[in-house]
Amino acid sequence: MKSIVAVQFIAAVFFATAAHAEDLEFVLVNDSSSDLVEFNVSPASSGNWEGDLLDSGYLAPNYEVGVLIADGLQTCVYDIRGVFDDGSSVEDYSLDLCDLGEYTFLD
Incomplete structure (x- = not known):
């Protein structure tokens, strides 16, 4: 597997801030054969993405x-939803x- 991409995506969606809420972190891996777009x-x-x-x-x-x-x-x-360049x-x-x-x- 190639090294981690140097860019880190930040999902600061800015819902109403709750006291003592913790940030969630995980690694997203694309082991499919198409670009994740x-x-x-x-x-x-x-009810919405x-x-x-x-x-x-x-x-x-x-x-x-x-x-x-x-x-x-x-x-x-x-x-979670992922959309790929192959449609x-x-x-x-x-x-x-x-x-x-x-x-x-994965494929």
Whole structure:
């Protein structure tokens, strides 16, 4: 696997700030054969996807990057969506990001 990409994405979604909320950190890995061109993380209680954390960038195959969710919420349970340049997408629901450590997209 290639080394960690030097850029760290920060998801400062700026929900209402909750006291004592902790930031959530994990490593995002693209082990698929396509570029990851959109990456969304939303609280599981939300009915909508939050903004693209790649911010018009992309994560190439065989690369990884650190992700920081600093939204001020006191929840650990989030949904994740990845969209790839080949038109495919993956959605994963109700993930405990407090215990995740790493999330890998595969073919």
